[in-house]
Every structure is written in C-alpha cells, then in structure tokens.
Amino acid sequence: MISDPAPPGAVPPPEGSPGTLGWQGIRDVMMDRIRARHYAPGALIPNEADLAAEFGCARATVNRALRELAEAGFLDRRRKAGTRVIAEPRRKATLEIPLIRAAIEDLGAAYSFRLLTREIAPPPPEVRAALRLEDDVPLLHVVTLHLADAVPHMVEDRWVVLATVPAIEAADLTRDNPNEWLVRNAPYSEGTMRCGAALAGAMASHLGCTAREAVLVVERATWLDGAPITLARQHYAPAYGLTLAL
Amino acid sequence: MISDPAPPGAVPPPEGSPGTLGWQGIRDVMMDRIRARHYAPGALIPNEADLAAEFGCARATVNRALRELAEAGFLDRRRKAGTRVIAEPRRKATLEIPLIRAAIEDLGAAYSFRLLTREIAPPPPEVRAALRLEDDVPLLHVVTLHLADAVPHMVEDRWVVLATVPAIEAADLTRDNPNEWLVRNAPYSEGTMRCGAALAGAMASHLGCTAREAVLVVERATWLDGAPITLARQHYAPAYGLTLAL
Numbered sequence: 001m002i003s004d005p006a007p008p009g010a011v012p013p014p015e016g017s018p019g020t021l022g023w024q025g026i027r028d029v030m031m032d033r034i035r036a037r038h039y040a041p042g043a044l045i046p047n048e049a050d051l052a053a054e055f056g057c058a059r060a061t062v063n064r065a066l067r068e069l070a071e072a073g074f075l076d077r078r079r080k081a082g083t084r085v086i087a088e089p090r091r092k093a094t095l096e097i098p099l100i101r102a103a104i105e106d107l108g109a110a111y112s113f114r115l116l117t118r119e120i121a122p123p124p125p126e127v128r129a130a131l132r133l134e135d136d137v138p139l140l141h142v143v144t145l146h147l148a149d150a151v152p153h154m155v156e157d158r159w160v161v162l163a164t165v166p167a168i169e170a171a172d173l174t175r176d177n178p179n180e181w182l183v184r185n186a187p188y189s190e191g192t193m194r195c196g197a198a199l200a201g202a203m204a205s206h207l208g209c210t211a212r213e214a215v216l217v218v219e220r221a222t223w224l225d226g227a228p229i230t231l232a233r234q235h236y237a238p239a240y241g242l243t244l245a246l
Numbered sequence: 247m248i249s250d251p252a253p254p255g256a257v258p259p260p261e262g263s264p265g266t267l268g269w270q271g272i273r274d275v276m277m278d279r280i281r282a283r284h285y286a287p288g289a290l291i292p293n294e295a296d297l298a299a300e301f302g303c304a305r306a307t308v309n310r311a312l313r314e315l316a317e318a319g320f321l322d323r324r325r326k327a328g329t330r331v332i333a334e335p336r337r338k339a340t341l342e343i344p345l346i347r348a349a350i351e352d353l354g355a356a357y358s359f360r361l362l363t364r365e366i367a368p369p370p371p372e373v374r375a376a377l378r379l380e381d382d383v384p385l386l387h388v389v390t391l392h393l394a395d396a397v398p399h400m401v402e403d404r405w406v407v408l409a410t411v412p413a414i415e416a417a418d419l420t421r422d423n424p425n426e427w428l429v430r431n432a433p434y435s436e437g438t439m440r441c442g443a444a445l446a447g448a449m450a451s452h453l454g455c456t457a458r459e460a461v462l463v464v465e466r467a468t469w470l471d472g473a474p475i476t477l478a479r480q481h482y483a484p485a486y487g488l489t490l491a492l
Contacts, residue, residue, distance in 0.1 A: 035433050088348070088429060093341040093439045095490060099334055183334060187281050188492070193339045196487030197443030197460040214443040214460035222492065241442030244341060246434070246468065 026055050027065035034074055034085055041087035045075070093244040095193075100146050100154065100179045109148035113177045116155075116206070117143035120162075127159050130221050131228040140168060142178045145206050153240070155206040158232040165229060179232075186229055188222035195242060203235040213238045272301050273311040280320055280331055287333035291321070339490040341439075346392050346400065346425045355394035359423045362401075362452070363389035366408075373405050376467050377474040386414060388424045391452050399486070401452040404478040411475060425478075432475050434468035441488060449481040459484045 021029065030045075032038075039045050048066070052059040066083060069075045073089040104111040122136040140160040146153050158178050160168055165186045173181060196217050204211040216236040222229045267275065276291075278284075285291050294312070298305040312329060315321045319335045350357040368382040386406040392399050404424050406414055411432045419427060442463050450457040462482040468475045 041430070088345055089433075090348075091343045091434075093343055095339040095341065097337045097339055097492075102334070102336075184287070187335075188337075191492030193490040193492055194487045195441045195462065195490070196485070197462040197482075199460045212458060214445045216441065216443040217487075220492070236443075239442070241440045241463075244439040244441070246343075246437030246439055246466070 021055060021057065023061045023064040023068075026051075026057065026062060027068050029055075030065060030069060031074070034069070039085045041085050044082045044084055047082060091246065093246050095242060095244045099183055100156070100177070104146065104148045104153055107148060109153075110150070112147045112150060114145045114147070115142065115174050115177070116145055117141065118173060123159055127231055130219070130231050131159070131161065133161070133228060137163065142173060144173075144177050144179070146177070152206060152208045152237055154234050154236045155203055156232055156234045158230055160230045161228045164224060164227045182230060186224065188229055189224050191220060191222035193218065193220045198235070200235065200238070207235060207237050209238050216240060216242065218242070267301060267303065269307045269310040269314075272297075272303065272308060273314050275301075276311060276315060277320065280315070285331045287331050290328045290330055293328060337492065339492050341488060341490045345429055346402070346423070350392065350394045350399055353394060355399075356396070358393045358396060360391045360393070361388065361420050361423070362391055363387065364419060369405055373477055376465070376477050377405070377407065379407070379474060383409065388419060390419075390423050390425070392423070398452060398454045398483055400480050400482045401449050402478055402480045404476055406476045407474045410470060410473045428476060432470065434475055435470050437466060437468035439464065439466045444481070446481065446484070453481060453483050455484050462486060462488065464488070 030039075030051075045051075046054070048059045048062045051062045051066075055062065066075060066077065070077050070083075073091055074086055075083050076086050077083045098106065100113075101111045119141050120138045121141045123131070123133065123139050123141075127133075127139070128136060140162055142156075142158050142160070144156045144158070146156065156179065160178070160182070162169060165182070167185060168178075168181060171181050171185075176184070196219075197214050198217045199211060200207055200209050200213045200215045201211050203215065204213070207215065209215070215238055218234045218236070219232070220234075221231045276285075276297075291297075292300070294305050294308045297308045297312075301308065312321060312323065316323050316329075319337055320332055321329050322332050323329045344352065346359075347357045365387050366384045367387050369377070369379065369385050369387075373379075373385070374382060386408055388404050388406070390402045390404070392402065402425065406424070406428070408415060411428070413431060414424075414427060417427050417431075422430070442465075443460055444463045445457060446453055446455050446459045446461045447457050449461065450459070453461065455461070461484055464480045464482070465478070466480075467477045
C-alpha cells in the first residue's frame, strides 16, 4: 500500500536490528489494525516501546514503520501527545513529470517538436502575477509544439526569467527544446502546478482540433530558492489526460 | 526542496549519531553539488563510507540523505554498481486528496450536498473495464452533487462494488455522502487517477453551466488488496482546477 522507499537492490535500511517482521511487516500489521479499526479513528496507538516489545524488535524499527504510516497520512505523531490514528486521512496522488520527449516516447510514439515562437518581450500581467514578478523587465517567451508520431500532442507557451537563467539566451532551442534545456540546466527548488480544462480556442490551430473542443490545460511555475525561473502553460490535444498514482 | 518526512515535533530520526550537519544538511549539500554539476549528470558519486568520512558522520546518516535524493528522483542507487546522478530527473508533483467537504471548506465556502441518484444496477461496460470486473453483477450506483455556498461545485458519478463493501448497502448516504462514507469505512490500498477535460454535456444541468463549456473531469478507481472498491467520475464546475505541489 505504501511505496517502499528502498528501491530494489538498494542498500538495506540501517535502522535497528531486524525483528521477525522487519519494518515493512510491522507497517503492514499496523495498517491492517487501522483498517480493521482495532485502533479506532482518532485514538492513540500504543507507544513505540510497547510496540517494540510486542513485535520483539528494536524501537527504531517500529519508528521506521510508524514514520511511513504518518507520511502516508494515516497517523499523526506528536512528540508529547503520542501517536493517533487520523480520523479523516488526506490521501495523496503522485504525478511523475518526465521530459515531454519521454512522456511521448512512453506512449510508444516518435517524438518531435517545432519551435513556433522565440522572442524577448515584456510579460503580460497574468504572467507577472503567476511568477510574482515586481517589474515588467522583458522575459524570454517561447512557444513550442510537441508532436507524437507527427501528430500535435501539446502546445507549450512558456516565459523564462532571464535574470534567473541568463544562459538560455545563448541556447539553441531548436536543438534542445525549452523543456529539455531547462530540466538539464535550471533545476527548480519549488513550484506550483494546476490542472484545469478550457476550450481549445486560439490553440486549436496548433492542436489540429476545433476551437470549441475541451482540452486539458496544465500550468506550472517554478522557482529556485525564491528566484522565479519559468511559467509554462501547456494545452494538450483533446481526449488526452494525465494519469496519477494513488 | 525535498519535503522533510519528519513532521514538526516528531520523534527525531533514530539513524546514526548526528554529525555537524545532520542528514538534512548533508542532503542539501549533496543537492547543491548535483545542481552545480560538481557531480555530473550520469556520474557516480562517492560511496557512503567516503561521504561519511568527509562529513564526519555515521554512514547511516549519509544513507538517509541519499535515500531522500533517490526518492526525489535525483539519484539512482544500485547495490553493486553504486549511486549515480540521474541525467534526466523525473520530478514529481503531489496532489492532496481531502474529503470533498474539506476541499470546499478549504476554499472558505460552506459545504452541502444532494444525493441525486441511488440505485443498484449492472455496471456499464466502461465501468466494468475500469474496475477490471469479470462479470456484470449489479453494483451500487450513486450520483452526488457537491455544493460550495449552495453553488454547484462538482457532480460525482460513482459505482461501488458491493461484494467488496457490503456494509454500504445499509448506509444512510443522505447523511454521510458516499465520498465520506467510503473514506471512513473502506480504505483503499491502490488505485489510479486520471485528470482530463471534457465538455460539460449532460452534466451541465447539474453544474449550472452550458453543455458546451469545458470542465475538468477526474476519474478515480480504487482497490483493496486487489479487490475492486469503487470508480468515481467527478465533473467540476467550469474554471475550477486542481492544484498540485511540486
């Protein structure tokens, strides 16, 4: 249920001496007890020392198991108040964000792209607002069409803050597309992402659909330690959706 | 950059004796080195013993730091081949899935709902396919309209597998809506989620919009240890989007 953070073949977790179950086994037993309401929603569970005695393992092993269940949203751990079962868990879904090239190749299609626009221009107000820019210093504006088996897959309208990423001015973005160049050269430390729907509108001609079709729109803004990097608005071809793991 | 899995006030990580930096500090130094290409994309990084000597800490502390960076998609750890910098990191975005009631209250609005449909009916083929059902044994079919400040926010069309969750047949779903009842009574162990766009179509009358407006559609299917629980298709009111954390 909870993904094991140790990838296959990784160094085994160093914590504690293995009990009969190991931390994964203890995690699973504890999860079963939460599900079965052996530990009721909102109730305190036994402390780590008591659980370690019950499972015949090191306290660190119990700690590791409980940390997983806390990260997954089932337990609330407080230093003094103890550990409670969260009555209304907030589950999480995870979206992998590969390179656009890789996303299209993952679909089994051949990837290509066309750089439609490259200009340096003052950002429109909504771009300034999304990146929290205080002035209208010109940014790099690039529009890229990404194709799967030569069919339009997504059009990306992107603004890049040159003050944060000056090297992109000299980049050949017809060779490395802006998405790949940024992933390789300008890692972000924080960001926001929004998935919504819109009519294709002005993007219809790029996407090869009609203006009245509904398309998925993904907007992503990123920063590096507080410095704005880029805002990208992606319109996907009709019927395309993003898949998340639960 | 990488979320600290130890919540504030949690029991401190038990691994190793703390060095001058702690595992978070070592993680941050290693991240800076990856960003600065001190460790080049694709290159091997020093082994744990050497890093522990460099940082003056226990090997377990280095292990904890590297595990975080591997989970975040920056390092690829192999038991025998060593640890490499991932050349093209796949970043992740995370979506919190609160109760619908909580999501609406988080918007600062008053929550209410109306149960529009409750019936036991054979599942249509696309529902059978999504839940990987082998027969057309009737399921519970519920349609619920969720409102924010009495304005339609989302309509949820849901099928529940009674063989997995028999107790829902006796539930009063006008008191606890199906979403809340299932979160409280039928936790899932795995699932899939897809975000896409569609025209409002037949949902327009529920959502108070026209059939030709674009709306976000979220489809979620869940299982408990392989047993299908439910398929929910949610149509959101126009202009509403889901926000993920990067």
